[in-house]
Amino acid sequence: MNAIIGVCHFCEAHGPRPLFCTFTTDNENHTTESSNSSVQCSGCTSLGPETVLVSRDDDGTIYCSRESVPNAEINTFLRQAAVRSITCEVSWSKEGGVVYFSDTQGHVLSLMFQVKDTRARGLKRWFSIVVLMKDKMLLLNLTPTLSEHMQKISKELQHLADEVYEKEQSICSQRALRLKTGRNDFGQSRSLIQLTGDENVYKKLHSHFTWMLKTGALTYSETLYTSKDLLDKICPKTMKKTIFEQDICLSNYDGEVSIRSLENLLTKSVFRILLYCILTGIDVIMSSNITEAANIVNGLLWFCPVPSDGAQCRISSEDNNVATPKSCILEKTGNNFECKWSGTLPLKCPTLMNRIETAMANQMFKDPTLHHHIKSLLLEWLGIANTLKSAISSSGRKSDAIVKLKQILGVMPHDDVLLNYWMDKFCS
Structure with missing residues (x-):
């Protein structure tokens, strides 16, 4: 003492x-x-x-x-x-x-x-x-x-x-x-x-x-609990299929696919549309004439909150899927890429998307550091989605407790489209 x-x-x-x-x-x-x-x-x-x-x-x-x-x-x-x-x-x-x-x-x-x-x-x-x-x-x-x-x-x-x-x-x-x-x-x-x-x-x-x-x-001795230890102690069931399980985490950066290179290949405007579609659950369909399809798919998979083979993140080729009016179709004309999508980017994109774009624009981040930083952002928001889903299941979606919890977690109205999709798709 x-x-x-x-x-x-x-x-x-x-x-x-x-x-x-x-x-x-x-x-x-x-x-x-x-x-x-x-x-x-x-x-x-x-x-x-x-x-x-x-x-x-x-x-x-x-x-x-x-x-x-x-x-x-x-x-x-x-x-x-x-x-x-x-x-x-x-x-x-x-x-x-x-x-x-x-x-x-x-x-x-x-x-x-x-x-x-x-x-x-x-x-x-x-x-x-x-x-x-x-x-x-x-x-x-x-x-x-x-x-x-x-x-x-x-x-x-x-x-x-x-x-x-x-x-x-x-x-x-x-x-x-x-x-x-x-x-x-x-x-x-x-x-x-x-x-x-x-x-x-x-x-x-x-x-x-x-x-x-x-x-x-x-x-009296001070015990420092990590979030994992505390959650496991309070309610062990909530630890299943969460961001703390090893299999849930994103794969490590291997240097083969650079996100900045992908943005340069597609152009910034096309990349933003694809990023928004991946994060909010809109189907992305690759045109059959795109020779770089494998690299593009691997790059986009970095933005899935859990490991995926593409199907879970709704990325497919034109041969394997039928486009719907809400789908985003990536086509290539000559050396230029363009998106055919009936929707438009909102004035306020989800907070996670803004933070990813800010990190990519920061030249102080080298590619390995950038990839790990984006990984931490995705895990953070997956944790928010898991927290909200657990709270909604016990309190109801429109309760005052959920409103206050969103304020505490920093969730804004323009984040709902992303969180609703993640809670349905990636949270058990």
Whole structure:
């Protein structure tokens, strides 16, 4: 878990300050370099500037505990967290920690508690445990787990301090002495080691904080699902005969048929008509006198959303099919090609056709790259067709849900002719 956990206290000479912090790192320098400290005070000192506690996980993660974080910006954030956790963000319900947010610096979970001290004002000192994190939702999800362990740590420290306090009070009652003498010069704040009587208190805190960081990483981990994994998990049946099956994908570019060469052979105007017919399901019939028929068919088959032998994409020769009034007949007169078609191209062609033409006009695309790019466009729109068909089967074609879904998918009214044909022909 990428977070910083620290112990803060209220020093009677210097105010709220961080004492000790634990964080994960992969920088070996953080395990050896000195901590920066501008305050020489027994109460504000924990390990000392030269001491660093280090634990290493099996996966190579380094858990490092020091007096300060080796990053000036984060160190400033930690000092601000110390101030807020002790003076502002205080929970009097004793039910757990308090979470507060800062979009610019980070988010904090804090738990404030008291520790008895015979030499402090009011015979008690204020401490807090803070967890600093950039991920707001992760911090909120981990708050119950972290708060429970933070309370255990605070009770452990309080129990140790209570034993020291009772022992000192049995020797000399500080309350009675102060009432009798009226003295109020208490000197420097005592360190946490002196308050608890445990020389290894910071080693124990290092162990606790390391456990919290490791547990946080194990409790909630991010899993990145691809569309295939997510669909397969939610509804495995929808994965059948979709763009994610290997057999559905277009054949790889083999360099034999260049789409740009096909456009140059047919001329741009003829090529646009044939492209529109292939994408929208209009029969294309080749005249018997076209010697380049095989290359033209192979080139046009690139625009079928699934592998096809020509029949599925409605491409045939004049000998094998009878032309209908709606058919587009490709003829050759001399060296010139022309289309005999009763229809006309619409003012707004389908979005997929426009994107294909834009890609072909982009000279930055070499032929292999262009072919793979067109393949990705066809698979994208086949996915849209499959999505819409599944939604229509459950909600109805004219429902509000379908209208909103089309808006989300970027489907425009002039795309309907293409999608209707694809949903009927290529989507199961």
